[in-house]
Amino acid sequence: MSEPLLEVKNLRVAYPSAHGYSDALRGISFALGREKLGIVGESGSGKSTAGRAVMRLLPPKARVTADAMQLSGVDLLNASERKMRDIRGGRIAMVLQDPRYALNPLKTVESQIVESCRIHTRASRSEARDRALAMLEDVRIRDPQRVARLYPHELSGGMGQRVMIAMMLIPSPELVIADEPTSALDVTVRGQILDILNERVEAQGAGLIFISHDLPLVGDFCDRVLVMYGGQVMEELAAHELARATHPYTRALNASLPPLDRRVEELIVPEHDPEWLSERRA
């Protein structure tokens, strides 16, 4: 593989608690090229923490350490806050779960996309506006002129998520982190949004980290998958091999889904082996 876009080595995150520090991430390592990397796991597995740590968006009380955390040559761990402001939104973009909370309710669609464009590029106001409209068209919004004037509450969930993708991708980031981007959407809209996300990320040649709890979805959409549990990576594998995973945790998660193709009397409830929590040496 050529020079990776993002390289993370032994990333650890801990929060202060009543008994010293408690670990949220316990040494995860991965490298990402211009590809789609899925991170799956249950709530509390640390998958969102990993995404936020890369953007340095964790609260100040979190203790973040790593042997390396580099975005094509930039040391994300020790970058100044000033520098991070350029990187966040500019070189790394984040698509969040629910557009109803992630968009500014008091600003129109256009002004939010234009703002994102002007902060991170040198575009003039009119240039930014043209690009915003073009971007809305790229995310398959049929009537960009009309939608540009709407406020977030006037958008449906799928429409809002397209606007968020437009806003996040307009500065042409190198890395896009999508944290459960389709969990708040209906199944019939989900496919379209994934299509659009896929198309835009590929068109711009960016890398994508796709964080989700939905195994079949990640298996279908991503190239590679990290399966997380208890703040550690249990297994890393090619996405199309997810159904044939070898790690007992991944297998248990797969088995606990109600199957669509046949009838079963009882679902298999995963047993969590305490062994999985013990720390592994990288």
Next chain:
Amino acid sequence: MTAPSLEIVNLSVAFGSDRARVQAVDNAGFRVAPGESFGIIGESGSGKSTILRAISGLNDEYDGSVLIDGRAAPRPRNKAFFKNVQMVFQDPYSSLHPRRMIRATLMEPLEIHRFDRRDERIAQALSDVGLAPEFAYRYPHQLSGGQRQRVAVARALLLEPRIMLLDEPTSALDVSVQAGVLNLLNTLRLSRGLTYVMVSHDLRVIAHMCSRIAVMTQGRIVEELSADDLRSQNAEQDYTRELITASRVALAAE
């Protein structure tokens, strides 16, 4: 078909008036036999939860009728109705009172309905849903999502109802936890002969839990089919087929 345990006939619910009027449920009807598990599936805004809220009487401004054992449910609903029909809500984080101990939450229906042997019943209900009796002395924030949903199921079971209305009972839970709660609901239904009406947007869950399924879109029930039809994608309506395809995570791209 045996006499239905629950039947809704020409049920319509509208919100707002004049131009802002929204027809949330439009002439819906179905019958559920005793001991049967009936599912309603559809996207958000299709009216599936509105039907459950109309049946339970949380919203009794509806047209048409809700029949329990062939008799119209009273409006407003009375105590006898709730003795028979109980509901479990989607989000166990908001359906339990955050500042009351689980014991107090479970005690309330028993007091309202003047049941005897209350502590005994609470211990039994907790053990029925697979929780230790000590859980009675905890607060909701001390429980995990799956444990909270078990408490919500225990609360619904305390009055020994015959009909349970389940509104997305596992959509706030992880898949691994979901498996446990679904197994529990199935076991309870079989051992007590309960009748379920379950609403979900998740085709997998509905196909696993229900024998017959109504598909809703824009307030109307467009199709009723069996779980086997659903699995073999044997649907008549385009909308149902679209829903099935989408749920099979077939990505159009590549």
